[in-house]
Structures are given as C-alpha cells and as structure tokens.
Amino acid sequence: MKIKNCYFPLFVSPGVLEKEKDHVEGFAPEVAWVTKSGKSDLEVPIAIRPTSETVMYPYYSKWIRGHRDLPLRLNQWCNVVRWEFSNPTPFIRSREFLWQEGHTAFATKEEADAEVLDILELYRRIYEEFLAVPVIKGKKSELEKFAGGLYTTTVEAFIPNTGRGIQGATSHCLGQNFAKMFEINFENEKGEKAMVWQNSWAYTTRTIGVMIMVHGDDKGLVLPPKVAATQVIVIPVPYKDADTQGILDACAATVKTLSESGIRAEADFRDNYSPGWKYSHWEMKGIPLRIEIGPKDLANKQVRVVRRDNSAKSDIPMDSLVEKVREVLDEIQQNLFSVAKQKKEACIKVVKTWEEFLEALSQKKLILAPWCDEEEVEKSVKERTKGEMGAVKTLCSPFDQPELPEGTLCFASGKPAKKWSYWGRSY
Amino acid sequence: MKIKNCYFPLFVSPGVLEKEKDHVEGFAPEVAWVTKSGKSDLEVPIAIRPTSETVMYPYYSKWIRGHRDLPLRLNQWCNVVRWEFSNPTPFIRSREFLWQEGHTAFATKEEADAEVLDILELYRRIYEEFLAVPVIKGKKSELEKFAGGLYTTTVEAFIPNTGRGIQGATSHCLGQNFAKMFEINFENEKGEKAMVWQNSWAYTTRTIGVMIMVHGDDKGLVLPPKVAATQVIVIPVPYKDADTQGILDACAATVKTLSESGIRAEADFRDNYSPGWKYSHWEMKGIPLRIEIGPKDLANKQVRVVRRDNSAKSDIPMDSLVEKVREVLDEIQQNLFSVAKQKKEACIKVVKTWEEFLEALSQKKLILAPWCDEEEVEKSVKERTKGEMGAVKTLCSPFDQPELPEGTLCFASGKPAKKWSYWGRSY
Numbered sequence: 001m002k003i004k005n006c007y008f009p010l011f012v013s014p015g016v017l018e019k020e021k022d023h024v025e026g027f028a029p030e031v032a033w034v035t036k037s038g039k040s041d042l043e044v045p046i047a048i049r050p051t052s053e054t055v056m057y058p059y060y061s062k063w064i065r066g067h068r069d070l071p072l073r074l075n076q077w078c079n080v081v082r083w084e085f086s087n088p089t090p091f092i093r094s095r096e097f098l099w100q101e102g103h104t105a106f107a108t109k110e111e112a113d114a115e116v117l118d119i120l121e122l123y124r125r126i127y128e129e130f131l132a133v134p135v136i137k138g139k140k141s142e143l144e145k146f147a148g149g150l151y152t153t154t155v156e157a158f159i160p161n162t163g164r165g166i167q168g169a170t171s172h173c174l175g176q177n178f179a180k181m182f183e184i185n186f187e188n189e190k191g192e193k194a195m196v197w198q199n200s201w202a203y204t205t206r207t208i209g210v211m212i213m214v215h216g217d218d219k220g221l222v223l224p225p226k227v228a229a230t231q232v233i234v235i236p237v238p239y240k241d242a243d244t245q246g247i248l249d250a251c252a253a254t255v256k257t258l259s260e261s262g263i264r265a266e267a268d269f270r271d272n273y274s275p276g277w278k279y280s281h282w283e284m285k286g287i288p289l290r291i292e293i294g295p296k297d298l299a300n301k302q303v304r305v306v307r308r309d310n311s312a313k314s315d316i317p318m319d320s321l322v323e324k325v326r327e328v329l330d331e332i333q334q335n336l337f338s339v340a341k342q343k344k345e346a347c348i349k350v351v352k353t354w355e356e357f358l359e360a361l362s363q364k365k366l367i368l369a370p371w372c373d374e375e376e377v378e379k380s381v382k383e384r385t386k387g388e389m390g391a392v393k394t395l396c397s398p399f400d401q402p403e404l405p406e407g408t409l410c411f412a413s414g415k416p417a418k419k420w421s422y423w424g425r426s427y
Numbered sequence: 428m429k430i431k432n433c434y435f436p437l438f439v440s441p442g443v444l445e446k447e448k449d450h451v452e453g454f455a456p457e458v459a460w461v462t463k464s465g466k467s468d469l470e471v472p473i474a475i476r477p478t479s480e481t482v483m484y485p486y487y488s489k490w491i492r493g494h495r496d497l498p499l500r501l502n503q504w505c506n507v508v509r510w511e512f513s514n515p516t517p518f519i520r521s522r523e524f525l526w527q528e529g530h531t532a533f534a535t536k537e538e539a540d541a542e543v544l545d546i547l548e549l550y551r552r553i554y555e556e557f558l559a560v561p562v563i564k565g566k567k568s569e570l571e572k573f574a575g576g577l578y579t580t581t582v583e584a585f586i587p588n589t590g591r592g593i594q595g596a597t598s599h600c601l602g603q604n605f606a607k608m609f610e611i612n613f614e615n616e617k618g619e620k621a622m623v624w625q626n627s628w629a630y631t632t633r634t635i636g637v638m639i640m641v642h643g644d645d646k647g648l649v650l651p652p653k654v655a656a657t658q659v660i661v662i663p664v665p666y667k668d669a670d671t672q673g674i675l676d677a678c679a680a681t682v683k684t685l686s687e688s689g690i691r692a693e694a695d696f697r698d699n700y701s702p703g704w705k706y707s708h709w710e711m712k713g714i715p716l717r718i719e720i721g722p723k724d725l726a727n728k729q730v731r732v733v734r735r736d737n738s739a740k741s742d743i744p745m746d747s748l749v750e751k752v753r754e755v756l757d758e759i760q761q762n763l764f765s766v767a768k769q770k771k772e773a774c775i776k777v778v779k780t781w782e783e784f785l786e787a788l789s790q791k792k793l794i795l796a797p798w799c800d801e802e803e804v805e806k807s808v809k810e811r812t813k814g815e816m817g818a819v820k821t822l823c824s825p826f827d828q829p830e831l832p833e834g835t836l837c838f839a840s841g842k843p844a845k846k847w848s849y850w851g852r853s854y
Contacts, residue, residue, distance in 0.1 A: 010506055010523045029465040034475070037510035038456040048461070048475075068697055079437055079506065083464035096437045270495050 026147020057182040091209025099204035112197040123169040132336035138396030150175030163364020169203035221286025225329040232265040237294035370417030372410035395422040453574020484609040518636030526631035532623040539624040550596040559763035565823030577602030590791025596630035648713025652756040659692040664721035797844030799837035822849040
C-alpha cells in the first residue's frame with residue numbers, strides 16, 4: 001500500500017496539542033504532563049502524546065507543497081499514554097498502550113474515503129483471520145467519533161460472557177479540520193491552492209485483550225494457532241522401566257521436525273514436574289496443541305495430540321507428523337472462529353421498543369435497534385441507563401444494514417428511525 | 428540465542444526506581460517526572476523510564492525460583508527518556524531515544540561474562556558489517572561504567588572531523604548488585620539458595636547519528652547499501668526529440684527487475700524537476716547508487732551508474748543489470764568501511780607524557796596512553812582539560828592491548844601504568 005514507517009517524538013508541546021479545538025477537548029482530561037526533570041521544574045510543562053495528530057501535522061504542513069507530494073502515507077509503531085480514571089483492565093484499558101498509528105493526506109476526499117475502508121478491511125482481517133474474533137464493521141455515531149475528525153469507522157467485537165461491546169480498531173476520516181488548523185495546503189494540478197484531506201487509523205494492544213476475553217476459558221488462555229508464539233508443546237510421558245532416553249529423544253526429534261517445517265514447537269523437558277502438572281501449565285498458557293510421547297507411542301511410532309480448544313485427542317503416525325499437525329492447527333483456527341461467531345450471533349437481539357431494549361439489556365444481549373440518529377437521543381439513552389454497570393451507548397451503525405421499513409420508529413425517542421444501530425454497554 | 432522479546436511499562440514508581448543506590452544516583456538528575464494528568468495533580472509523581480532495570484527486576488524476582496528457570500533472557504524494543512541538559516544533537520544526544528534493551532539472569536558469573544562478550548560482538552558486527560563504521564572493543568573505566576553495574580564493555584567509534592570519540596553501544600555485567608536489592612534468588616542444583624548474575628545491554632538510535640557523522644560529506648548523507656531504505660534511485664534523462672516514453676519505460680523496467688531480485692530500488696518520475704536537480708536531491712539523501720537512463724543508454728541497451736561514495740561512473744549492460752548492481756553495492760559497502768577505517772587509524776596517536784597528550788589533543792587525535800587505572804587520576808585529567816570544548820575522559824581500555832613494557836609510567840600521574848587506554852573528548 002506504499003505506506004512508509006516513521007517515528008515522531010513522545011512529547012508534544014502545549015501549543016500544538018491545543019491547536020485543534022475539538023481534538024484537545026476530547027483528549028485534554030486524559031493527558032499526562034511532565035513538569036519536572038530531576039529536581040528542577042520545567043519552564044513549560046510538556047505533554048505525553050495521547051495520539052500523534054498534533055505531533056506530526058506541523059511537519060505535514062512543511063513537507064506538502066504540490067499535488068506531486070500527495071498522497072503522503074506514514075505509519076508509526078509506538079506507545080501512547082491516556083490517563084484513564086475508569087477501571088484499568090490489562091490490555092483493554094491501560095494508561096500506556098502500544099499501537100500503530102497511520103496518518104495519511106490526500107488531494108481528494110474520494111481517495112481519503114476509499115483508504116478509510118481499505119484500512120478497516122485490514123483490521124477486520126486481523127481480528128477474524130488471525131485472532132479468530134468475529135467483528136462488525138460500521139460507523140460510529142457523532143457522539144462517539146474521533147475528537148476533531150469528520151467520521152469514524154470501526155470494527156466492533158462483543159464479549160458474550162459479560163454482555164459488553166468493545167471497540168476493536170478504528171479508521172478515521174479527519175476531513176479538512178486538521179489541515180485547516182495546521183495549514184496543510186498544496187498547489188493542485190490547476191495551479192490553485194487547496195487543502196488536503198486526511199485520515200488517521202490505529203489498532204492497539206487492546207486486540208490482545210479482546211482475543212483473551214473471547215477465547216479464554218476456566219483453564220486459562222486459548223490462543224489461535226496463527227498468533228500463538230508457541231503453537232505446539234511437546235511433553236515426554238516417561239514410565240518406570242520404560243526407555244526414558246528414547247522418549248526424550250523422540251520429543252526432541254518431534255520439535256526439530258516441526259520447527260524445520262515452520263511450525264513453532266517447544267518441548268518441556270523439566271524433570272521436577274509431572275506430565276499432569278505440565279498439561280495444566282501449558283493449557284493455562286493457551287498453547288493450541290499438546291503432543292504427548294510415552295512408551296506406547298514410541299513403540300507404535302506415533303504421537304498423541306490433544307487440542308486446547310475442545311480437548312479432542314488423536315494419534316498421529318510419526319511419518320505424517322508435519323502434515324497432520326498442520327491440519328489440526330488449521331482446524332483449531334477455524335473452529336475458534338466458528339464457535340466465537342456462533343456465540344456472538346446468538347447474542348444479537350433485534351428490538352423495536354424501549355421495553356424490549358431494557359429486557360435485552362438485562363439478558364446481556366448485543367442490541368440492534370432502529371434509531372433516529374439524533375445526538376440528544378443517544379445522550380438521553382446514556383442518562384437513562386447509567387448506574388453501576390455503566391451506561392449504554394451506540395457501538396456502531398453496521399455497514400450491513402437490515403431493511404428499514406418506512407414508518408419504523410426510533411426505539412428510544414419514538415421519532416422516525418433513520419438507521420439500524422448496535423447498542424450496548426462497552427469496555 | 429534463545430532471547431525472547433517482551434514489553435514492560437514506560438512508567439516507573441519512585442519506590443522501585445530508587446532501590447539500587449548507585450543506579451539511582453547515576454540517573455536521578457536526568458529523570459522526567461509526570462506530576463499531572465489533565466488538570467489534576469497526581470498523588471504520587473511517576474517517573475518515565477531512563478532504562479528498565481528497576482521496571483523489570485521486581486518481576487524477575489517473582490519469576491525466578493529454581494535453577495531450571497535460568498537463564499532468563501528477555502529483550503524489549505522501546506523508547507526511553509533522559510532529560511539531558513548538555514547540547515541536544517539529533518540521534519546522538521536527545522531527550523527521547525529508541526533502543527533495544529536486553530536483560531538476562533544466569534546461575535553463574537561465567538555464563539554472564541560469556542554473554543556480555545557475545546552481545547558486544549553482535550554490536551561490533553552491526554557497526555562494522557552493516558553501518559560500515561569501525562569500532563574499538565574495550566572495557567569502560569570505573570568512572571564511566573554503568574551506574575549500579577559490575578563492569579561495562581563497549582564498542583567505541585571516533586569522528587575524525589571533530590576529533591571526538593563516541594560510545595557506540597554497551598554490554599554490561601551487572602554482577603549481583605541488582606539481584607541483592609530486588610531479591611532475585613534461586614535454589615541451585617544442590618538445593619541451596621543463591622543469587623543470580625545479571626547482564627543488561629543496549630544499542631540505540633544513536634547508531635544512526637554515528638553512521639551519519641562518519642560517512643556524511645558536503646553533499647549530504649552517505650548511506651551504506653546494507654542499511655539504506657532505498658539502495659538505488661533510477662532517474663530518467665530525457666532529451667528533446669528523444670523517445671521519452673521509451674526512457675520512462677526503461678526506468679520502470681529497471682526498478683522492476685531490481686526489486687524482483689531483492690534490491691531496494693525506486694524511480695523519480697517527477698516531471699517538474701530537472702535530472703540535475705534530482706541528482707543533487709538524491710545525493711543529499713545518501714542513496715548509495717544512482718542509475719541514469721537517457722537516449723544513448725536506451726540505444727546501447729545499457730544504464731549509467733553513479734556511486735554516491737566516490738562519484739565513480741560506469742555503464743552496465745541491461746542484460747547483466749542485477750549481477751553488476753549487486754557487485755557495485757557490495758563494493759560501496761566495503762569501500763565505506765575501508766575508508767572510514769583508514770581515517771580512524773590515521774587519527775590514533777600513542778602518547779606517553781602529558782605534553783604529548785596535550786599536543787595530540789590539539790590535533791584532534793584518538794589518544795592511546797598508558798594509565799595507572801586510578802579513578803582519581805581520571806578525575807584530575809577531566810579537571811585539567813575542561814573548557815569550552817568539554818573535558819577529556821577515558822573512552823575505553825581496548826581488549827586488544829599493545830605490549831606494556833615493565834616500568835612504563837602513567838602519562839598523567841607518573842605512577843606505574845597498569846594498562847593502555849583510549850582518551851579523548853567525546854559526544
């Protein structure tokens with residue numbers, strides 16, 4: 001996609017941070033300020049980036065002169081800090097997190113619009129094809145869009161156990177708001193002065209938290225094979241009077257064979273833990289596939305494999321090891337996604353009235369409701385549902401809209417509905 | 428090397444930061460403190476990591492129980508902040524920089540000692556084989572070693588133009604100092620309680636600054652081919668009445684052929700700049716090799732190549748393009764290293780007396796002198812040479828020690844010399 005990697009500083013001066021009014025209003029309460037170095041007070045406190053629009057765009061203004069400098073497409077992998085006061089949750093809501101943030105500038109809105117969706121599709125693929133987490137593509141409401149942007153698209157996930165939605169990753173069209181404040185202008189093909197159209201988009205270490213919550217069970221983590229650092233754990237199962245050395249050798253050979261074929265395998269040769277203890281240990285760590293090798297397996301030239309996702313056991317002949325392990329890993333990847341998708345879909349509840357809405361909410365459903373698309377109505381829904389569990393908000397208006405028959409009314413305001421929207425409590 | 432990547436937080440609490448006394452004394456003046464979020468003062472200010480020993484080792488204490496948990500070898504790629512008050516210089520001395528920091532724990536000092544040198548050798552290879560910068564391997568003096576560590580090894584570079592040494596990267600043996608303060612203990616094979624031996628080691632974005640200063644010239648950057656993001660820039664040289672489209676097509680084909688062979692090539696097709704302007708532009712950006720294609724080249728089925736390092740020009744037949752370009756890139760890489768090495772070696776001056784030392788210093792030499800290895804003497808040399816240009820200090824005691832005949836005296840104190848050491852002003 002011709003996007004180049006770059007790196008901009010962690011610190012941002014108050015002057016540029018405060019340049020785009022809506023943007024700073026959105027982020028100001030969460031900004032961490034460095035005011036001291038050693039024992040000395042700084043003359044001017046300096047902020048830690050909550051996001052890098054204001055760090056990068058003063059340079060975009062310098063670098064972009066003519067239409068031949070466009071598109072400008074940069075990405076950085078870095079940490080950002082948002083001093084959240086609500087419950088910190090590892091990976092999901094933490095004061096520091098890691099992300100990639102892409103920042104692009106185009107000559108036309110059409111190009112910017114197209115890129116917003118191209119990136120969103122990449123995010124959907126990360127979730128669905130790698131993390132095995134089903135997501136819903138859609139657009140955020142005006143209240144929930146990125147501070148200072150024109151519109152925000154999102155991939156939304158849902159955690160059935162807690163009945164909460166979670167924003168997976170967002171791709172924003174910033175329009176020309178930042179271009180105006182940071183004077184990012186160019187001479188177009190006709191020699192006229194024009195303003196760029198900008199996007200920004202990011203996915204974060206939150207993806208890890210979503211994956212953990214969607215697949216984890218009472219035994220611990222469950223990692224999809226495609227993203228597991230270790231895909232296969234090999235455990236020797238020696239018996240008294242058995243050929244222990246032969247078993248250890250077979251385990252080492254199994255790891256070697258798998259590793260040479262690009263499968264990420266390790267063995268646990270520790271002699272101060274029992275096989276049973278090791279099974280639980282590696283289940284807790286979510287390793288997708290366990291291979292056990294005992295005297296019988298050795299004799300039969302086979303290994304026993306046990307899946308983390310459904311505990312299914314089977315025997316694999318040593319001479320088709322790689323091929324069969326690869327097959328099982330693919331099945332696990334597919335199965336995790338199918339199960340997660342079924343669970344999510346079972347949670348979707350279409351409602352048309354406030355009463356149905358409240359009932360679905362009490363049942364921890366992912367609620368799809370016709371909405372008048374008015375900001376005041378979203379605020380009032382928040383107000384009416386606030387409490388210990390947190391208020392309900394819109395998650396997104398899905399791109400894939402069900403039919404909306406003429407005369408359908410908003411579930412909350414009773415006014416004519418303009419679109420279907422997902423609603424729920426969220427992380 | 429079985430080192431695993433990890434990530435620890437940016438923030439460190441005052442409690443753990445101050446646990447190792449020498450360590451905090453070394454870093455305290457440079458630590459940036461967050462004291463506010465939004466408009467609220469934090470109850471307890473929190474520090475930004477200047478390095479991560481104190482962030483990581485509380486966890487090492489929890490994770491390490493028995494000898495089977497050792498060695499523990501983790502690495503993280505991250506940013507750190509040191510609020511330097513001396514002249515900030517891009518890449519060389521900046522308040523935020525990027526690095527990898529490795530943190531390892533071993534059961535024995537022997538293993539730790541061996542790893543210190545294994546890592547140092549990797550750093551030498553990064554400098555010499557990739558950045559084409561010659562370095563000297565050696566040990567830091569007690570005054571210059573890592574705060575809180577046992578000993579520090581270093582690869583030192585030298586900038587002939589300014590006559591200053593520069594620390595390239597360091598690999599530290601921490602001994603058991605941190606293990607003691609953070610209680611990193613384990614049960615050894617005999618069932619006895621023991622303390623781990625630790626190392627930490629890092630190389631930073633400073634490598635980029637060293638590379639720029641060693642190879643750069645009056646036309647701008649000079650990038651070694653192995654690390655250049657773009658290795659070859661292809662520039663069309665159209666003439667009036669010539670087959671412009673044919674030339675553009677040949678340029679595009681050249682980029683395609685090179686790219687498909689893994690050579691990082693781009694073309695500059697902008698039509699609002701002259702070829703001459705483009706030559707200067709890409710020279711300034713340090714691209715190792717320029718390919719020009721004009722009507723004659725097209726007719727002769729050849730391209731003209733121009734080296735950035737020595738301006739040498741030659742013609743390459745299109746049908747041996749990849750092979751020849753690869754050869755030339757290898758030659759450039761070799762030549763940059765040879766030239767830098769010759770220049771550095773021409774700067775080395777062996778001195779035996781204070782007078783010779785001062786003369787060599789005024790000639791911007793890299794000074795090798797016999798030294799008594801006493802901290803007070805290094806301090807006094809610093810004191811006697813301080814001034815506008817900055818004080819002189821030891822750069823390192825090279826592992827490769829010249830013979831030191833019995834009776835050789837320290838150049839500074841007149842006491843019996845114990846070793847040869849490099850001295851100089853530094854970045």
